[in-house]
Amino acid sequence: MTVNRVQVVENILNANDQVAQLNRDVLNQAGVFSINLMASPGAGKTSFILRTIQAMQPDVKLGVVEGDTAPVTIDADKINAAGMPAVQINTGGECHLDAVMLRAGLQQLPLSDIDLLIVENVGNLICPAAFNLGTHINLLIASIPEGDDKPYKYPNIYRGLDVLVINKTDLLPYIDFRMDYFQQGVEILNPGLTTFTVSCKTGEGLDAWADWLRSRLAAHAQK
Amino acid sequence: MTVNRVQVVENILNANDQVAQLNRDVLNQAGVFSINLMASPGAGKTSFILRTIQAMQPDVKLGVVEGDTAPVTIDADKINAAGMPAVQINTGGECHLDAVMLRAGLQQLPLSDIDLLIVENVGNLICPAAFNLGTHINLLIASIPEGDDKPYKYPNIYRGLDVLVINKTDLLPYIDFRMDYFQQGVEILNPGLTTFTVSCKTGEGLDAWADWLRSRLAAHAQK
Numbered sequence: 329m330t331v332n333r334v335q336v337v338e339n340i341l342n343a344n345d346q347v348a349q350l351n352r353d354v355l356n357q358a359g360v361f362s363i364n365l366m367a368s369p370g371a372g373k374t375s376f377i378l379r380t381i382q383a384m385q386p387d388v389k390l391g392v393v394e395g396d397t398a399p400v401t402i403d404a405d406k407i408n409a410a411g412m413p414a415v416q417i418n419t420g421g422e423c424h425l426d427a428v429m430l431r432a433g434l435q436q437l438p439l440s441d442i443d444l445l446i447v448e449n450v451g452n453l454i455c456p457a458a459f460n461l462g463t464h465i466n467l468l469i470a471s472i473p474e475g476d477d478k479p480y481k482y483p484n485i486y487r488g489l490d491v492l493v494i495n496k497t498d499l500l501p502y503i504d505f506r507m508d509y510f511q512q513g514v515e516i517l518n519p520g521l522t523t524f525t526v527s528c529k530t531g532e533g534l535d536a537w538a539d540w541l542r543s544r545l546a547a548h549a550q551k
Numbered sequence: 552m553t554v555n556r557v558q559v560v561e562n563i564l565n566a567n568d569q570v571a572q573l574n575r576d577v578l579n580q581a582g583v584f585s586i587n588l589m590a591s592p593g594a595g596k597t598s599f600i601l602r603t604i605q606a607m608q609p610d611v612k613l614g615v616v617e618g619d620t621a622p623v624t625i626d627a628d629k630i631n632a633a634g635m636p637a638v639q640i641n642t643g644g645e646c647h648l649d650a651v652m653l654r655a656g657l658q659q660l661p662l663s664d665i666d667l668l669i670v671e672n673v674g675n676l677i678c679p680a681a682f683n684l685g686t687h688i689n690l691l692i693a694s695i696p697e698g699d700d701k702p703y704k705y706p707n708i709y710r711g712l713d714v715l716v717i718n719k720t721d722l723l724p725y726i727d728f729r730m731d732y733f734q735q736g737v738e739i740l741n742p743g744l745t746t747f748t749v750s751c752k753t754g755e756g757l758d759a760w761a762d763w764l765r766s767r768l769a770a771h772a773q774k
Contacts, residue, residue: 336559368591368592368593368674368697369591369676369697369698369701369704369705370591370694370696370697370698370701396704397677397704397705397707398703398704398705398706398707400703400704402700402703402704421677421707422677423646423675423677423678450677451591451676451704451705452646452675452676452677453592453674453675454620454644454645454646454673454675454678455646455677455678471593471696473593473694473696473719473722474591474592474593475592475593477625478592478593480621480623480625481592481619481620481621481623481625481674482592482620482621482674483621484620484621484644496696498725499696499722499725499726502721502722502725503722
C-alpha cells in the first residue's frame, strides 16, 4: 500500500466533510443558526462576539465555541462573563478547528436553549479555510492594521466567505489603508460579498450588522 | 502497512530537519547569516525588511526570500525596488515555508554576494513554528494592534524564538495594550529573550536593532 501525503490530506478532508454534515444536521434539528468566525490573530474576534451578544440581547440566546491552540481560557472567560455559555476547544497546537472538534464542542452546549452559535476559529488566514465545520455561514473579520493587501495575499479564505466584517475603523486616521484597493481585491475573489465596516471599540457600524443578523435568524427560524 | 496521521506528520518533520541541515551548510559555506522572519498577517514583516535594508546600506549586502501562499509578488516587488535580490516562493496554499522550499529559493540567489539573508515566512503564528528551515535565528514580529494576549494564546512560536520585535509602537496611544502583561507572557515562555520595541512607520527603536544585527554579522563573519 502506497500512501502519499496528498492522499492522506484528501482522506482527512473527506472524513471532515462527513462529520460537518452531521454537525449541520444537529444544528438544524435544534433550530440553531451558526457562524464560523475566522480572522488573523488579534483582528478582534472576541470583541466582535461580545458586541454581537450585546446587540442581540435579550431576545436572542447565544452560545459560543472558542477554538484555541493552547489551553488558555482568556476568550471563553470573557464570553462567560457576558452571561453566555461558552465551550473552549483546545486544538492541541493544530492551526484550525475541524468538524470533529466542533462535534465535541456541540455535545457540551445546551443547543435547545440556543438560537445563535458563534464558533470562534483559531487565529489564522490559511488553514481554517480548508475545513468545512458544518456551520451555516463563513464570516471573516479583517482589521485595518493588517493592511489593505490581505485579499491579494490570502485569496482562499476570501473566496469561501458569506460575510466580511472590516474592523477597527477607529484606527483609519493613523494607518495608510486604501479602502478602494482592499475592496477591489475582495470583489475579484468574491463578487458582491456582504460586507460590514465596523469599529468594535466605538460601536460604529454594528447596527447594520445586527439588523442583517436578525433577518437571517428570522429566515432560519421559518425553515 | 498501517499509516496514521501522526506518523506521516513525524516523517515529514524528520525529512524537513535533514534538508534544514543542508540549508545551514550551504549558508555557512557562503558566509551568509540568515534570519527566519515570522509574524501574523500584517504585523509589518516587509516594512521591517525595508527598514533593515535601509539601516544596513551600503556595507551589508542583503538577500530576501519571500514566502507567500498565493502567486502574488507584492512583497518581492517592494524588496526589488529597494535594490536587493528577492526570490518569491509560492507555497501553493501551504501555511508555512519548509526547508525544501527554502532550498529551492537558495538555489536562485547569488549567495556569494550576500552577507545577510532574510527569509520572510508566511503570515501565521502557528504552522511556521513547527518547521526548522536551517536559518541561524528565528525572529518574530509582534505588533501592537494584535493585542497583548498573544504570547499566552500562541505559546509555541514564542518558545522557539531568538529575537522578538514589537512593532507599531506609534499606535500605542490609540490602543489598549498592556506592555507589562505582554512581556510577562513572553518571559514565562522564553526567559531573557532579546527584544526590540520599534515603529517601522516612524523609525523609532530601529537603531538598537541595527546595532545588534551588525554585531551578530561581525561575530558570524569571524567564524
